[in-house]
Amino acid sequence: MTEVVIVGAGLGGLRVAESLRTNGYQGGITFVGDEPHLPYNRPPLSKEALKGGVDPESLEFRRKSGVDDVRWQLGIAAASCDLAHRTVTLADGAVLNFDALAIATGIRPRDLSIAGPRSGRFFLRDASDAAALRERLTPGTRLVILGAGFIGCEVAATARTLGCEVDVVTMDDVPMFRPRAFTLVTRFLVFTAMTAWFQPNLTTAHNLPVMSYLKQLARFLIRNGWRGTDSTYPMGFSSMTLCA
Numbered sequence: 001m002t003e004v005v006i007v008g009a010g011l012g013g014l015r016v017a018e019s020l021r022t023n024g025y026q027g028g029i030t031f032v033g034d035e036p037h038l039p040y041n042r043p044p045l046s047k048e049a050l051k052g053g054v055d056p057e058s059l060e061f062r063r064k065s066g067v068d069d070v071r072w073q074l075g076i077a078a079a080s081c082d083l084a085h086r087t088v089t090l091a092d093g094a095v096l097n098f099d100a101l102a103i104a105t106g107i108r109p110r111d112l113s114i115a116g117p118r119s120g121r122f123f124l125r126d127a128s129d130a131a132a133l134r135e136r137l138t139p140g141t142r143l144v145i146l147g148a149g150f151i152g153c154e155v156a157a158t159a160r161t162l163g164c165e166v167d168v169v170t171m172d173d174v175p176m177f178r179p180r181a182f183t184l185v186t187r188f189l190v191f192t193a194m195t196a197w198f199q200p201n202l203t204t205a206h207n208l209p210v211m212s213y214l215k216q217l218a219r220f221l222i223r224n225g226w227r228g229t230d231s232t233y234p235m236g237f238s239s240m241t242l243c244a
């Protein structure tokens with residue numbers, strides 16, 4: 001293998017390149033990134049950087065010396081790839097050949113189809129989004145945030161310190177429900193699975209074998225995600241009693 005193309009110049013892509021070098025790969029590595037920046041740390045975009053000014057260079061990840069020789073094609077998106085011919089075509093029509101391709105393009109926020117003008121609506125995913133939002137966060141500005149997960153709540157806190165009036169809109173009953181529900185349900189599943197492993201005869205208070213209960217819960221979570229509340233999880237999982 002002599003040429004690896006990595007699409008997406010973010011944390012994931014950088015770690016792929018570093019791992020390749022750490023594991024002895026000495027061939028060429030080319031990054032294709034649609035942002036004009038070297039891989040940088042996004043978490044500060046909803047916190048310090050949003051408050052103090054967005055400078056992607058100061059947020060760049062420290063890169064292992066093994067990747068000093070990689071090629072960076074930045075500010076241009078990969079438009080398509082042809083796996084049969086092992087090529088990636090960039091938005092400007094340039095074609096890159098590869099022996100191996102890594103796609104590390106991250107995720108995008110959901111674009112809600114809400115009627116009305118688009119000006120004044122912001123996403124927060126990259127440095128340019130944060131810079132555009134930062135410009136509008138002046139004292140007295142009214143900000144409505146859709147989503148009360150980590151990022152929504154962090155932006156709310158930051159905007160308040162900048163003197164903005166903030167409303168946060170969420171479908172859940174309380175802010176940060178999903179991140180907390182995820183943690184709670186995961187802990188519960190691990191705990192119960194371990195308990196059932198050592199005591200296979202355990203049943204729930206409804207006389208259901210614990211393993212059957214876990215399967216039922218897993219099916220529920222696959223269908224409904226983490227959006228259930230205690231009363232909508234099957235049999236109120238958080239108050240479930242195990243019987244030996």
Ligand SMILES: Cc1cc2nc3c(=O)[nH]c(=O)nc-3n(C[C@H](O)[C@H](O)[C@H](O)COP(=O)(O)OP(=O)(O)OC[C@H]3O[C@@H](n4cnc5c(N)ncnc54)[C@H](O)[C@@H]3O)c2cc1C
Nearest residue numbers: 008009010011012033034042043045046077078105106125
């Ligand atoms: C505002 C904000 C706050 C966050 N806070 C936290 C936190 O506190 N804690 C935490 O653990 N995580 C946090 N995260 C999440 C964390 O930043 C991500 O998990 C991480 O960035 C994922 O890395 P990645 O390399 O998979 O994707 P990304 O960092 O998204 O990198 C993917 C790159 O690929 C590029 N790309 C996409 N399509 C193409 C294409 N066709 N061609 C070329 N390039 C393309 C993208 O523009 C991007 O530059 C936060 C994220 C954001 C946006």
